Amino acid sequence: MFRHLRSFGLAMLVLAVGASPALACAGLLGPNGAVTLVRTTTLAAHHNGVEHYITAFSFQGGGGKFGSIIPLPGIPTKVERGGDWTLQRLIRETQPAFAARAQVFPASEAQDKARVILETRIDALDITILEGGGAAVGRWAREHGFLLPPDAPEMLDFYASRSPIFMAARFDADAAKKRGQQIGDGTPIHLTIPIKNPWVPLRILALGKKGSDVVRADVYLLTDIRPAFLPAGRGGLALQYSAPASTELMRDLRSDKSMGWMPVGGMWLTHLAINSAARDLRYDLAVDVSGRGRPSREAAGLEPVRDPFLPELPGSMPAGVPLILMGALLTGAALVAGRRPA
Amino acid sequence: MRSPFRAIVARTALVAGVLVLFGAALATSGSAAPRTITVSMRHSRFAPEYVIVRRGATVRFVITNLDPIDHEFILGDEAVQRRHETGTDPVHGHVPGEVSVPPGETAETSYTFTRPGVLLIGCHAPRHYAYGMRGRLLIVY
Numbered sequence: 001m002f003r004h005l006r007s008f009g010l011a012m013l014v015l016a017v018g019a020s021p022a023l024a025c026a027g028l029l030g031p032n033g034a035v036t037l038v039r040t041t042t043l044a045a046h047h048n049g050v051e052h053y054i055t056a057f058s059f060q061g062g063g064g065k066f067g068s069i070i071p072l073p074g075i076p077t078k079v080e081r082g083g084d085w086t087l088q089r090l091i092r093e094t095q096p097a098f099a100a101r102a103q104v105f106p107a108s109e110a111q112d113k114a115r116v117i118l119e120t121r122i123d124a125l126d127i128t129i130l131e132g133g134g135a136a137v138g139r140w141a142r143e144h145g146f147l148l149p150p151d152a153p154e155m156l157d158f159y160a161s162r163s164p165i166f167m168a169a170r171f172d173a174d175a176a177k178k179r180g181q182q183i184g185d186g187t188p189i190h191l192t193i194p195i196k197n198p199w200v201p202l203r204i205l206a207l208g209k210k211g212s213d214v215v216r217a218d219v220y221l222l223t224d225i226r227p228a229f230l231p232a233g234r235g236g237l238a239l240q241y242s243a244p245a246s247t248e249l250m251r252d253l254r255s256d257k258s259m260g261w262m263p264v265g266g267m268w269l270t271h272l273a274i275n276s277a278a279r280d281l282r283y284d285l286a287v288d289v290s291g292r293g294r295p296s297r298e299a300a301g302l303e304p305v306r307d308p309f310l311p312e313l314p315g316s317m318p319a320g321v322p323l324i325l326m327g328a329l330l331t332g333a334a335l336v337a338g339r340r341p342a
Numbered sequence: 343m344r345s346p347f348r349a350i351v352a353r354t355a356l357v358a359g360v361l362v363l364f365g366a367a368l369a370t371s372g373s374a375a376p377r378t379i380t381v382s383m384r385h386s387r388f389a390p391e392y393v394i395v396r397r398g399a400t401v402r403f404v405i406t407n408l409d410p411i412d413h414e415f416i417l418g419d420e421a422v423q424r425r426h427e428t429g430t431d432p433v434h435g436h437v438p439g440e441v442s443v444p445p446g447e448t449a450e451t452s453y454t455f456t457r458p459g460v461l462l463i464g465c466h467a468p469r470h471y472a473y474g475m476r477g478r479l480l481i482v483y
Contacts, residue, residue, distance in 0.1 A: 138410025
């Protein structure tokens with residue numbers, strides 16, 4: 001479970017590809033190493049201590065299977081198909097037509113083997129909820145045909161140190177074609193996770209990208225009160241909208257599939273836009289909806305996470321360097337101790 | 343006046359320091375005996391990233407891959423690194439100083455350093471070298 005992060009949320013770690021060029025949510029590595037840059041949209045709604053996380057996986061054609069791995073802050077109680085228009089309706093609410101768009105730019109234990117908690121299929125997506133350390137989840141992904149980019153091991157450890165729960169979503173392109181899905185068609189996924197505070201991993205969006213690549217994403221928060229969040233005023237993360245959710249929006253969202261949990265009114269809508277070079281995206285979005293206004297710096301990635309798995313390196317560097325330091329210290333101590341007091 | 347205790351501490355530390363420095367000099371400059379260097383691969387980085395060996399030394403590299411992805415250890419000059427960056431060999435292990443290391447496993451390779459200079463260590467799995475999975479090895483007289 002979420003040991004060090006008291007807050008909660010979901011991450012979008014998108015890493016994998018099988019045999020065909022494809023994408024889901026964020027950037028995916030293609031088989032030739034090319035990165036697909038896509039603007040992602042997610043909703044992290046929080047009501048009565050339950051997180052409702054909705055994102056969409058886009059079908060990009062090709063054959064075979066491909067997919068993504070998404071770190072989760074806890075074990076979902078429900079994984080289901082999301083509503084068809086929730087994300088689009090949120091975009092319409094905060095980005096009215098013709099409006100100029102602003103251009104602003106504690107640790108889980110290591111586990112040898114990932115444990116499969118839940119498996120389900122939604123449309124052409126095979127969803128697997130996993131529990132395990134970064135290396136274990138990485139091995140599981142590799143064994144299941146996922147191609148991990150070189151920054152994946154660090155990223156998996158980074159997120160596993162906060163929560164050992166991940167979701168692997170494999171898009172079965174053949175099944176998608178049989179279903180008549182067209183390239184670009186999205187499959188919305190709705191996860192229900194009991195958790196204290198919303199949390200949205202953002203750093204993961206830079207996975208597999210070059211430092212100069214630009215990461216673009218929209219994150220919507222729908223919360224019972226006006227949230228406090230970190231980081232605030234950071235380059236590349238811009239607050240685009242913050243206001244009580246309109247009655248019309250609440251009504252429209254409630255009428256979508258799986259959105260019956262929403263209250264009739266009284267929620268706060270926040271829209272954050274990420275437009276950042278991958279190398280600068282070194283933070284996550286920590287949210288506090290307790291009313292205390294104190295989102296976790298650790299959850300935001302602003303506090304260093306201690307690395308319990310750093311190996312001992314017996315052969316590190318020239319073997320003499322530590323000895324030189326030790327010798328110098330001892331010699332220095334001898335000189336100091338041998339000095340006659342004034 | 344200087345206390346006997348301080349004098350004893352000073353002499354002991356001085357002797358120990360000199361002895362340790364002497365040992366360090368030997369270790370740094372290398373010796374005729376084969377030397378083993380342990381290298382780990384974690385988060386797509388080598389550790390250590392910098393190594394010093396003595397000319398003429400034969401070094402046995404014991405390399406452990408702590409990542410869940412494939413890595414390789416390729417020792418050579420820039421031309422060797424360029425060749426591997428564009429090469430298509432999926433597995434290495436027959437050439438001294440070149441070995442593939444699957445996830446979670448340990449592999450070994452030996453190399454004799456005949457000339458002083460600088461060599462590079464690199465992993466040429468797709469995009470790993472560009473990501474920064476490389477190191478340097480200094481061969482001294």
